[in-house]
Amino acid sequence: MIYSGSSAAGEKWAQMGSAIAGLMFAYAMFQQYFPSFLLSFLEKQSRKLMGYIYPYITITFREFTGERLKRSELYSDIETYLSTHSSTRAKRLKAEVVKDSKSVMLSMDDQEEVTDDFQGVRLWWRSSHKTSKTQSISFFPAADEKRYYSLTFHRRHRDVVTASYLPHVMETGKEISIKNRQRKLYTNSSGDDRGYYRSSLWSHVVFEHPASFKTLAMEPKKKQDIINDLITFSKAKDYYDQIGKAWKRGYLLYGPPGTGKSTMIAAMANLLGYDVYDLELTAVKDNTQLRKLLIETSSKSIIVIEDIDCSLDLTGQRKKKKEEDSEGDEEGKEAIAKKMGKNDGKDGSKVTLSGLLNFIDGLWSACGSERIIVFTTNYLEKLDPALIRRGRMDKHIELSYCSFEAFKVLAKNYHQIDSHELFGDIEKALGETNMTPADVAESLMPKCSDDDADACLKTLVEAISRAKEEARMKAEEEEAAKEKQAEEEAKKKEKQAKAKSEKDEAAENDEEAE
Numbered sequence: 001m002i003y004s005g006s007s008a009a010g011e012k013w014a015q016m017g018s019a020i021a022g023l024m025f026a027y028a029m030f031q032q033y034f035p036s037f038l039l040s041f042l043e044k045q046s047r048k049l050m051g052y053i054y055p056y057i058t059i060t061f062r063e064f065t066g067e068r069l070k071r072s073e074l075y076s077d078i079e080t081y082l083s084t085h086s087s088t089r090a091k092r093l094k095a096e097v098v099k100d101s102k103s104v105m106l107s108m109d110d111q112e113e114v115t116d117d118f119q120g121v122r123l124w125w126r127s128s129h130k131t132s133k134t135q136s137i138s139f140f141p142a143a144d145e146k147r148y149y150s151l152t153f154h155r156r157h158r159d160v161v162t163a164s165y166l167p168h169v170m171e172t173g174k175e176i177s178i179k180n181r182q183r184k185l186y187t188n189s190s191g192d193d194r195g196y197y198r199s200s201l202w203s204h205v206v207f208e209h210p211a212s213f214k215t216l217a218m219e220p221k222k223k224q225d226i227i228n229d230l231i232t233f234s235k236a237k238d239y240y241d242q243i244g245k246a247w248k249r250g251y252l253l254y255g256p257p258g259t260g261k262s263t264m265i266a267a268m269a270n271l272l273g274y275d276v277y278d279l280e281l282t283a284v285k286d287n288t289q290l291r292k293l294l295i296e297t298s299s300k301s302i303i304v305i306e307d308i309d310c311s312l313d314l315t316g317q318r319k320k321k322k323e324e325d326s327e328g329d330e331e332g333k334e335a336i337a338k339k340m341g342k343n344d345g346k347d348g349s350k351v352t353l354s355g356l357l358n359f360i361d362g363l364w365s366a367c368g369s370e371r372i373i374v375f376t377t378n379y380l381e382k383l384d385p386a387l388i389r390r391g392r393m394d395k396h397i398e399l400s401y402c403s404f405e406a407f408k409v410l411a412k413n414y415h416q417i418d419s420h421e422l423f424g425d426i427e428k429a430l431g432e433t434n435m436t437p438a439d440v441a442e443s444l445m446p447k448c449s450d451d452d453a454d455a456c457l458k459t460l461v462e463a464i465s466r467a468k469e470e471a472r473m474k475a476e477e478e479e480a481a482k483e484k485q486a487e488e489e490a491k492k493k494e495k496q497a498k499a500k501s502e503k504d505e506a507a508e509n510d511e512e513a514e
């Protein structure tokens, strides 16, 4: 239980404060007139005396610790813990919006004091801040103001506080923040777009994509298989520890445009409650920046690199490598990739294949945990085998043209129907034509308020037969082009043969004349 700062405690502390001030003054007088051995004796005794009359211990928890001014996790946990425990009691509160911008989290304002009871122990929490007195101009406005929480308790409860109370605060704080977590969609901005020095490499917006596995059009068995894989991964911390692998998993989503690759990433994030880091490789300066970006990602996140084949000329690097280096050892790879990196400089990014491979599966990839890396591509065959080998991309998922099973999911999403007389025709037509789920979805979407399921399904049947006709014409055109090419080649060959025979004849005539 937490109560707001009781006046009894306040008075008690005020009295103690004046007693201490008196002692300090007396101590200053002693320092002037007494020899040092007597001073140290008196110091010891006064400390003992202080122990009797002021038996309280205070622990301070600062907001920022460490060199990189990283916000202390413990501070955040305490803040969240006190937000639920103290907001009903404290009189001055700060408000912050959380979770889908629908709820507000209240936390203690500065200089506010609350008390908490834990296993019969009374504790006092106080939030304060110190403003730096230096006159220097700072790049970091936040760094001048140092916030901290102080926790005061009787020294006889020291063991309870350190062994049970603080872990309880951390655990409860973490639980509450997971519940309130507002998920984020991050993107990496190029260096110039960023604000002042030392700001994060990532910028973010709230992640609110409505996609889910329920609405994703796909064969049910395949879908369930992916869901099971994801859930198993998210619960496998101990297993990954046991087998000595970093707790991460790579997915490669491939298939033609409009088959639901991006939609599936959103569904994955929604299923697991992870943040999404959409990594734009072309905006990454070099391999060092790529590593920094990786370090700055949080756990419980999905790192996405869309259209990996377009992001960098990775295959080109590898091909060159193969030409120049037949051994295929790791060092060779590094050297060639580095060389190619120089060439890449002209289009703004110096990220190399080697840098990317290290990002996914190197030593640095193990810092942080519970991360999923997803690559998407339209052309699987364009990718370097090193990039998509198991361990880097553990699970390869093909998203292909709309099957009848996938269509049924879309029909249910868009019109809440499980069957219809047109389903038979649609099943037959979809079996004969390649149509993406995006195209099917577009036909199923009502175009005016009068459009019902009947109308939309008819539109779809028409769209499929149009697509079939287009595909037939395209195939015919291709066939005609092929025939034309073959004809031209035959003509060319004939011409060459004729020219050769004429040349031979001329040579024979010359010989005869001689």
Ligand SMILES: Nc1ncnc2c1ncn2[C@@H]1O[C@H](COP(=O)(O)OP(=O)(O)OP(=O)(O)O)[C@@H](O)[C@H]1O
Pocket (backbone or CB within 6 Å): 215, 216, 217, 218, 255, 256, 257, 258, 259, 260, 261, 262, 263, 264, 377, 378, 437, 438, 439, 441
């Ligand atoms: N399998 C699917 N299930 C549900 N909707 C889908 C599916 N595939 C595509 N769509 C719909 O089509 C649109 C495009 O899909 P999406 O962006 O996921 O395709 P993509 O595979 O990422 O394409 P690209 O390769 O061009 O990036 C989405 O808005 C979505 O509504």
Ligand SMILES: [Mg+2]
Pocket (backbone or CB within 6 Å): 261, 262, 263, 306, 376
């Ligand atoms: Mg996409």
